[in-house]
Amino acid sequence: MQDSGYPVATLAEATHRADLVIYWACNPIHAHPRHMTRYPVFPRGFFRERGRKDRTLIVVDPRKTDTAKIADIHLQIEQHKDYELISALRAALNGLTIEADKVAGIPTEVIYQVVDTCKSAQYGALFFGMGITMTRGKHRNIDNAIRLVIDLNRYTKFILTPMRGHYNVNGFNQVASWITGYSYAIDFSRGYPVYNPGETSTINLLKRGEVDAMLNIAADAGAHFPQKAIEHIAKIPLICIEPHKTPTTELANIILPPALAGIECDGIAYRMDGVPIELKKIIEPPEGVLPDREIIERLIKKVKEYL
């Protein structure tokens, strides 16, 4: 995003307008079970009165997933060849000749057909899964996909949406940005925010062993961080603010279980399309269990007493 930008839309935009929907490296039938039925594929939209019948569905996935099975076009891409296929689509779109017979396992003529389908759509929506960010090429895949969507906007309307799995990751990025100017990996040690991913990101700091204590809030470092970072976590005091038992809490010296947002306390979450959702409190938390906001406020108060 910091290299190319971010052409997106809120979820119902695709419901109302999309006549072409592409799922790339994601299998919403299993991973986001309500996505297709609620937003871009099956429902009737303002300008798409017949729902599914008004839309072409393309799935890009090396496996014959359940989502791929109901697609109009399944591009059975070779593993880890996302970058190649996106580049080929861009090349075809920009009028270049592809000399190979196949790219990433997809016949060249199919690539040209898909580009035609995209160009002749009135509104295309590309949803990409975390798969694309985890395979070889990592964030360059997303960057290239963003470039593809931007290129397509010269011909028609096209938007892109990352299929983020984790709850309210966006909320953290948003708040961090308005408070500091940076969305993550922020180092305050110089008295002002410094951002240099690769240097100031959590994983790098842990791997270099520069961290001598860790406060982990609702993230699951134990499950997602590389081995070397986890090894360092095991050596230092770890405090977890976390309501569930997770691989990270297994390593914790102290666990502060907070109230559950949206059940035991209120709060705001930012959906992946940036729409803020207010979470309501439904029941009282167990006695003595505090919302994470209050736990942190009390921690700050205590820290200030020592300053």
Add this chain to the structure above:
Amino acid sequence: MELIIKNGIVFDPANGIDGEKMDICVKDGKIVESVSDNAKVIDASNCVVMPGGVDPHSHIAGPKVNTGRIMRPEDSLMEIYKKKGQFKSGTGFSIPSTYKTGYQYSELGYTFCVEAAMPPLKAKHVHEEFVNTPQIEKTAMPLFGNNWFVFNYIIEKDFKALAAYVAWVLKVSRGYAIKIVNPGGTEAWGWGMNVHSLDDPVPGFDITPREIIRGLAKVNEMLGLPHSIHVHPNNLGHPGNWETTLETMDCVKEIKPAPRVGNRETVYHNTHVQFHSYGGTSWKDFEAKGVEIAEYVNKNKHVTIDVGQITLDETTTMTADGPMEFDLYMTTRLKWANCDVEVETGSGVVPFIYSPKGPVYSLQWAIGLEIFLYTKAMDRIMLTTDHPNAGPFTRYPRVIAWLMSKKYRDEWLYNKVHKWAHQRSRIGDSDREYTLYEIAQVTRTNAAKVFGLTEKGHLGVGADADIAIYEIDPEEKDGKKIEKAFRYVKYTIKRGEILVKDGELVNEKYYETWYVDVKVGEELYNEVLNDIRSKWPKLYSVSFENYPVSDKLANSWKVVKIDATDIN
């Protein structure tokens, strides 16, 4: 708590005070006739005293601004505030983080700011950022110009229902005024298209930009809102757009102002009019039409404008004008963010470098100054940079210096910017220099009036004690000195408390978020609410219950209540 500001030279255009040496008395946060001998004395000798600045149009909070921050870590490196005592750190030159935004406004002597564009669906985001914005009072204008409910009520010519709908959105999004951005054009952008004239049909709807603007203007006056409609017309930034601008201004001419709060006398506000004053047919024969626009404003009393002065900096552009941002991206090929918002609006964010060496940018700079220099209707023009679109608000002092000093302006015109600026505009012909009285008009008085802020923008008895004191000789012509004096105040006082002294922050305070709560006839309101609710599930991806902004999302609210129950 009492204060007396002694021996300052006071400029308070709303009360006709033009550079008189006088004392200003403050008690319990208000301006009063006199104070006791216990009052704290502030010595303002050799200083100029004005009401606190009021910014009528600035993008300081919400989804677009934050997208800019996320997309542009490089902007954060351009200006940094370190943590200092009670004051928080922050970063960002064109898109400062929220605390820094509040701090910097108060360093300029500003005490009130209007956030220029709020998508109702994402209103919570705007208000969450407001909660973390200190030093100023603020309010936001929800976007209505591409809203499907608005379209449908106008198509059905049901203006009462439209009035009730607007009242409802203002209340639940906690907004203040009707903002219209590229009416119909942003909806067309839902299909990758645009509209290009006032009478172009909007794709998918049987409506034109003219009908949208007129319908909303009419309803604005039925409701009697404190502010007029606030319009960013079609064709922003395109050579030749000046005719669309004049046509747009003219299309609401016969509508009569009827505010139920405040004493606004106008029905149409054209924001960042600099971007709408372009002649020619392409960037090759691009020419200035600032004088023509200024002359129209001089003659037509129903219009107010803010300028949107280009400051020739590296900045971040952001508007609800989705198609315009894509066009802009195509010229820079740097980065492009876009977010279309279901049912309501869209938005785009593009970084932009206005180099003084660029012929087009230099002429844009000159066009803004043309508008300032040729406008004689001094009670209907306001200073803005459409922050951060034409430049950051922290450049207001430089704009003031260009206006107050012909010498300084000419230095830029003949030595710093591209020759198109003097060849293709008429700013070189103007010897005009703004007086401090006029500076006060364009930076506080006029904005307070057109937004119906009766206790802001002046220093009369009963006004809020929001006061700026600048250390400057009223006859000063040295551009650098003028700039410095307005960049770092001698004092900023808000509600009688000192926030900034000698250019340094001394106090961090949080103030109200304003919104309008208009009551229309109950039966009508319920009818319209039922209509909205019945259509809701098919239109929105959030529930009807989740749409309103809850009470918690402000440090405190200032509710402007209006009784319009005669609309029934």
